[in-house]
Amino acid sequence: MLMAHKIALDPNNKQATHFARAAGTARFAYNWALAEWDRQYAAHREDPFLPAPTEAALRRQLNAIKRTEFPWMLEVTKNAPQMAIMQLGQAFRNFFADRAKHPTFRRRGVHDRFTLTNDQFRVAGRRIHIPHLGWVRMREALRFSGAIMSATISRTADRWFVSITVETDDPPRRPVEHEGAVGVDLGVLALATLSTGERVPGPKAHKQQLGRLRRLSRSLSRKQKGSKNRAKVKAKLARLHARIADIRLDSLHQLTSDLTRRFDVIGIEDLNVRGMVRNRHLSRSIADMGFHEFRRQLEYKAERRGAAVVAADRFFPSSKLCSACGVIQDEMPLSLRIWTCPACNTTHDRDLNAAINLARHAVSSTVSACGGEGSGSGHLAPVKPAPAKQEVSAKATLA
Numbered sequence: 292m293l294m295a296h297k298i299a300l301d302p303n304n305k306q307a308t309h310f311a312r313a314a315g316t317a318r319f320a321y322n323w324a325l326a327e328w329d330r331q332y333a334a335h336r337e338d339p340f341l342p343a344p345t346e347a348a349l350r351r352q353l354n355a356i357k358r359t360e361f362p363w364m365l366e367v368t369k370n371a372p373q374m375a376i377m378q379l380g381q382a383f384r385n386f387f388a389d390r391a392k393h394p395t396f397r398r399r400g401v402h403d404r405f406t407l408t409n410d411q412f413r414v415a416g417r418r419i420h421i422p423h424l425g426w427v428r429m430r431e432a433l434r435f436s437g438a439i440m441s442a443t444i445s446r447t448a449d450r451w452f453v454s455i456t457v458e459t460d461d462p463p464r465r466p467v468e469h470e471g472a473v474g475v476d477l478g479v480l481a482l483a484t485l486s487t488g489e490r491v492p493g494p495k496a497h498k499q500q501l502g503r504l505r506r507l508s509r510s511l512s513r514k515q516k517g518s519k520n521r522a523k524v525k526a527k528l529a530r531l532h533a534r535i536a537d538i539r540l541d542s543l544h545q546l547t548s549d550l551t552r553r554f555d556v557i558g559i560e561d562l563n564v565r566g567m568v569r570n571r572h573l574s575r576s577i578a579d580m581g582f583h584e585f586r587r588q589l590e591y592k593a594e595r596r597g598a599a600v601v602a603a604d605r606f607f608p609s610s611k612l613c614s615a616c617g618v619i620q621d622e623m624p625l626s627l628r629i630w631t632c633p634a635c636n637t638t639h640d641r642d643l644n645a646a647i648n649l650a651r652h653a654v655s656s657t658v659s660a661c662g663g664e665g666s667g668s669g670h671l672a673p674v675k676p677a678p679a680k681q682e683v684s685a686k687a688t689l690a
């Protein structure tokens with residue numbers, strides 16, 4: 292797919308002057324070719340032995356005379372006049388196909404522009420390199436990845452822009468690996484635990500930062516309210532929070548990309564579960580911070596691939612439900628990482644058990660939403676948080 296990204300440029304005075312000259316050259320070449328086209332076309336109508344005009348012939352014609360007749364054209368990239376005439380050719384093709392009016396002359400100051408082919412510039416980060424000019428600063432980096440095709444530099448009011456056309460690698464429409472359903476339990480020590488038994492470790496830097504965070508917040512609580520020292524620690528804490536959030540965001544992107552590439556149905560907890568848990572555990576609140584972002588990323592990436600995300604509602608007892616026998620425990624303190632079900636004697640890893648429950652819940656929800664397992668359309672609609680009744684159906688499938 293061809294995509295264009297228009298980015299504001301910050302040329303210096305010399306570069307801006309050069310842009311204006313290149314755009315002027317492009318306009319001149321366009322208008323010269325348009326006048327020639329009409330003249331040659333009229334002559335061809337009069338005498339069919341004379342050739343009809345073509346943009347390729349006009350480009351050769353201009354090349355043959357520009358050195359002697361328009362030597363100033365050589366001061367700017369050869370792309371400026373050449374691409375302008377190619378654009379005129381396209382304008383005539385549109386005209387002959389009844390898609391557009393007869394081309395008109397370009398006017399100075401109206402959408403001044405010139406175009407570069409991909410061998411005449413290169414992009415690196417927030418800079419673009421243009422022949423005769425060197426590096427020009429861009430306000431942002433190119434958004435698309437893929438093969439760069441061309442760049443058009445244009446002026447709107449007194450601002451210069453570059454519109455870069457990219458042939459993008461189209462995202463696959465479906466999860467590529469079709470590993471079925473998965474449940475995801477977001478954690479703190481491990482970023483996430485999957486129902487497959489995989490543990491996605493958090494970023495390494497994370498653990499260290501959490502330690503610092505704990506120490507800082509302890510020190511904050513000891514500082515006098517309204518004191519200078521307290522304000523200092525508070526600012527430090529805010530910066531640390533931001534850094535941890537950054538690191539987390541990065542690893543969340545990796546996780547959500549991986550999940551949507553592999554699975555068709557992804558079960559997660561509802562955001563409210565976390566919001567409703569009132570706890571004093573700092574590390575827990577860090578996990579909560581990322582949860583909203585995790586769900587947002589997962590949902591848009593899943594939509595792109597046609598996968599379904601199922602958020603279990605806040606009444607779904609993902610942690611308290613034994614994934615082996617289906618009995619719900621009364622109490623499940625957060626500190627309990629490993630527990631044994633009194634009913635069936637199975638020993639569970641707390642996170643893995645929750646992830647398995649979320650996976651089953653997601654499957655039963657999508658099946659009921661699609662009207663039966665046999666519907667086989669292969670396309671699952673994203674499902675909104677299931678009603679509280681889903682708890683029953685989850686148990687039923689386990690019974």
Ligand SMILES: [Zn+2]
Binds near residue numbers: 615633635
């Ligand atoms: Zn059990």
